[in-house]
Amino acid sequence: MNIDINFLGVLIGAIMASSVPLILAASGELITERSGVLNLGVEGMMIIGAISGFALMIITDNLFLAIIGSMLSGLLLSFIFGFLTQSLLTNHVATGLALTIFGIGLSAMIGKDFVGIPGKEFPLLFVNLKEAIPLFGPIFFGHSIVFYFAFLLPFGTNYFLKKTKIGLIVRAVGDSPVSAANQGINVLLVRYCCILYGGAMCGLGGAYLSLIYTPQWIENMTAGRGWIALALVVFATWSPLKVLVGAIIFGGITILQLHMQAMGIRIPVQFLSALPYIMTIVVLVIISRDSRKIKLNTPTSLGQIFYKEK
């Protein structure tokens, strides 16, 4: 088959663009989970970010405000989760699930008047380079600022967790909140910060969808990406750089199935779409089977309620 080199570049660029919301949400959730908190509300925070960003863009006509607003709205929603799970000691799984259900409903209510309004063009960077360089041009250039931020984020997250003192504290809180508390670390504060950061990143991931990727508001437009992001964190065994790889695989499958249909390749698209989920289960089995390996990779206190008798 004769593959046009420019088409290949465009294809890879499209795959990377479709993985951006996954990278953002998964990187945020990764920090949350590293501090020992399992927030299943990713989908809800993303969709609230998507509608807030879009609504603010329409109302204020200011893309910067829209982006900031989407992050704030994700953060606000994650605060509900944080308050319930950390201060009121509720079950992480049930609370996160409620957050997703609530978020999808609330976004539809807020977005009622924004359905069908066309979005605005988001400024893209290095557009002239995109045309000038074959193959690499469409891959690396002509994207939005959020795109570049997303691809730098896993490296930043990795540095933060491995090389900084605060990163060490986050990991300590996730692995053993009791020992961390005995060391004088304010476990609640650390976990609150990690939850809020996760919420903000999920909100940004949602805004990428409604402002840049498909600039409009559609009910339930995140379409399960939040759940994929959750799977991605596990798939990456809580390692930020592997999130990047995983997101490109997950995003690649989304784009490839569109093109495969067009090219008439006869593998049912549903099997391709199911592949990432099945792979996540396989990865889970591989890392969980060895109890030493799981201890090395998983935040030990993930999803457990931390309560300090005073």
Place this chain on the structure above:
Amino acid sequence: MIKIERRDETSNIIYFLTPVLAIFLTLITGAIIFYLLGFKPLEALKFFFITPISDLYGLSELLVKATPLCLIAIGLSFCFKSNNWNIGAEGQLTFGGIVGGGVALLFYNHQGFYVLPLIILAGAIGGMVFAMIPAILKIYFNTNEILVSLMLVYVSKLLLDYLVVGPWSNPEGFNFPETRQFSDSARLPILFEGLRIHTGIFIALISVFLAWVVLFKTYLGFQIKVSGLSLKTAKYAGFKGKTMILLVFMVSGACAGLAGVGEITGPIGQLHRMISPEYGFTAIIVAFLGRLNPIGIVFASLIVALTYLGAETAQIFLQVPKYTGQVFQGMILFFLLASDFLLFFRIKFLGFKKYEY
């Protein structure tokens, strides 16, 4: 300063009253949200919670929607009571629907009394087998059942999608993503002419009764309860932990499978993409709201079913999106979980002095 203390014991009456408090707080917050969005709050609440059930048809619809919710939540209560976090009931429902639907399609031009029981049995087994995947992986590989059961939801939904678009799609269906209509023998009989309420409600009620017997009157129920309260105690008492994990997942999966098969042989009558409006996820709220108690779950399923109906009515009269029901479902669970805090902890006000730990 405020000090938080764990309560030594919790009053049983308050334990079952807090869900009522949660519903009350949800209504108030719902009214505020409606007001902020520019609706008359009382009128909106009326359209949401009273109009849908003010006639016979509405009441029948309420029971149609409460039936799968109740069935799934009953199954989930076994899992949650023993600290097994099966959140993939939606997938087990879908897979039960696929297996049951497959049998129904096999018999699409047969009539006979044996068809329906076969389909129902197939659906229950389908759901059960699908739920055994996270259980077995948890037992032998120590995997996290939350994530595995969740991933399998998408796998089963995609499988259903593949089947109704591809090999099982109706040959005379002009390429619509749906199967043939099932034969009359494959349908759950409706109870009253002109209403959609069907005999599936008896399956739900029987399962409520059986769950009550098992949970409160048998040694097995006692084991489930103890494992939920303290895994260490259960181990010390010599309960077979692994068998129990498998068992509660099987019960839960079978119930979800029954709910799936009840939907396709009841109100739907064929397989298509949307055999469940996320009943499997919503049932988790039902299970919590019902306090994992079979009788409580019956009431909770009616209340949560009302949020589905209310959203449909409000969509027509107030032009709010159908997802509005989820706002109420989410809030009920938020408030319920929050009020639990007061159940298990006591807040002591110690004045504003510094005190020593």
